[in-house]
Amino acid sequence: MTTIHIRNLEIVTLDDAGTILHDADLVVQDGRIAYVGEAPPDLRADEVVDGSGRVAMPGFVNAHCHSPMTFERGWAEDLPFDRWLNEKIWVAESALTPDDVYWGAALAACEMIRSGTVAFNDHYFYMDRVAEVVRESGLKAVLTWCVFGIGPEAEVGPGLEDTVEWIKETHGTADGRIRTFLGPHSPYICPPDFLSRIVELAHELGQGIHLHLSEDSEQVTQSLERHGMRPVQFVDSLGLFDVPGGVVAAHGLALNEPDRDILAEKGVHVAHCPITYMKLAMVFPPLRPRLAAGVRVCLGTDGPGSNNDMDMFAVMRQTALNEKYLMLDPEALPGDTPLRMATQNGARALGFEGMGALVPGAPADLILVNLDAPHMRPIHSLIANLVFAAKGGDVTDVMVDGRWLMRNRELQTLDEARILYEAERHAQAMVRRGMRQMREYRG
Numbered sequence: 001m002t003t004i005h006i007r008n009l010e011i012v013t014l015d016d017a018g019t020i021l022h023d024a025d026l027v028v029q030d031g032r033i034a035y036v037g038e039a040p041p042d043l044r045a046d047e048v049v050d051g052s053g054r055v056a057m058p059g060f061v062n063a064h065c066h067s068p069m070t071f072e073r074g075w076a077e078d079l080p081f082d083r084w085l086n087e088k089i090w091v092a093e094s095a096l097t098p099d100d101v102y103w104g105a106a107l108a109a110c111e112m113i114r115s116g117t118v119a120f121n122d123h124y125f126y127m128d129r130v131a132e133v134v135r136e137s138g139l140k141a142v143l144t145w146c147v148f149g150i151g152p153e154a155e156v157g158p159g160l161e162d163t164v165e166w167i168k169e170t171h172g173t174a175d176g177r178i179r180t181f182l183g184p185h186s187p188y189i190c191p192p193d194f195l196s197r198i199v200e201l202a203h204e205l206g207q208g209i210h211l212h213l214s215e216d217s218e219q220v221t222q223s224l225e226r227h228g229m230r231p232v233q234f235v236d237s238l239g240l241f242d243v244p245g246g247v248v249a250a251h252g253l254a255l256n257e258p259d260r261d262i263l264a265e266k267g268v269h270v271a272h273c274p275i276t277y278m279k280l281a282m283v284f285p286p287l288r289p290r291l292a293a294g295v296r297v298c299l300g301t302d303g304p305g306s307n308n309d310m311d312m313f314a315v316m317r318q319t320a321l322n323e324k325y326l327m328l329d330p331e332a333l334p335g336d337t338p339l340r341m342a343t344q345n346g347a348r349a350l351g352f353e354g355m356g357a358l359v360p361g362a363p364a365d366l367i368l369v370n371l372d373a374p375h376m377r378p379i380h381s382l383i384a385n386l387v388f389a390a391k392g393g394d395v396t397d398v399m400v401d402g403r404w405l406m407r408n409r410e411l412q413t414l415d416e417a418r419i420l421y422e423a424e425r426h427a428q429a430m431v432r433r434g435m436r437q438m439r440e441y442r443g
């Protein structure tokens with residue numbers, strides 16, 4: 001049994017009572033938290049760590065992202081959504097290879113660990129290659145292989161039936177660190193019978209579903225024309241919200257009251273990605289009506305083509321600021337609410353049992369954040385410092401299932417220098433290929 005004893009810590013437990021501990025111990029045994037507060041006097045640890053000047057908190061859970069899209073960071077700037085997508089994102093992605101996905105996701109993994117993310121919910125292509133990155137990095141993830149259902153030539157990589165084989169082989173592997181969801185892109189791209197087939201498969205396989213849903217009023221208008229129902233009501237009529245593994249719906253911005261009631265009643269997790277909305281100048285409402293209706297809200301970075309980073313501190317802070325501003329209410333999303341959204345709400349959405357609170361028995365998925373920095377002093381409120389002042393670069397140490405993925409800002413599992421080199425090389429080659437193909441196609 002491996003025992004790690006971290007001493008002299010400030011601890012934001014995010015337990016039900018919101019307990020905060022000062023000058024406290026945190027003991028990890030065999031991948032789980034054994035003691036929080038005071039270690040037993042006769043404890044024999046394999047490793048003793050001095051946590052002075054650090055605050056421990058649960059690691060972040062990025063509830064919606066497209067991690068390999070790091071290769072499009074800075075590639076599609078200052079454009080309206082349709083031009084962003086058609087002239088830049090699709091052009092680059094038309095030349096996508098499985099190797100690009102591997103190096104893009106590896107770059108994302110370095111960035112996520114460095115900024116304190118312990119688990120992510122990925123929605124992209126060639127998820128077999130992202131699974132390699134998850135295995136190697138020590139992170140946890142739910143991997144969703146995105147499928148369109150509009151003909152084999154439209155799919156990137158194999159279609160639905162082959163991704164089902166991959167799900168059977170992959171779900172629950174890496175000691176349970178890798179989980180999978182079925183991944184229809186969205187009801188505005190996927191045909192109804194294809195969505196129904198996915199619902200059937202989810203029941204057969206005991207799987208959840210991760211999709212984009214009701215992102216803007218245009219999608220609502222289109223859905224009313226095609227199906228006589230709004231997107232939320234339409235996918236609900238197909239039984240999509242009743243699948244055994246739960247549903248993560250990205251965005252859910254254009255909702256009316258009945259939509260919100262359906263999402264709440266069915267326990268759908270809505271992943272909120274405010275930096276994308278602001279950068280692409282999308283209309284987005286405050287969270288209060290969704291929260292008041294009982295909708296479960298978690299946070300995500302979305303893809304680095306539209307964010308442009310994967311720093312959950314930034315997303316959490318942006319969420320709190322937007323809510324206060326949009327509601328014209330400085331009391332909106334008070335206290336540790338944004339921290340809980342960015343950690344335990346995401347963990348619940350991803351189905352990682354017990355993650356998101358530093359309590360005995362929970363998996364040791366935690367981060368240490370540096371307090372010995374000018375912007376983190378004075379410490380009137382650890383919570384306020386974490387929500388409104390901390391940055392990803394303040395994370396010093398990251399642990400997942402009791403294993404260090406970063407110690408004193410040094411990555412322990414990934415070869416960062418090689419990943420930076422290969423990710424740069426693959427990203428440049430990919431956009432060049434994409435541009436060339438587009439020129440040839442247009443003649």
Ligand SMILES: [Zn+2]
Binds near residue numbers: 064065250302
């Ligand atoms: Zn997305």
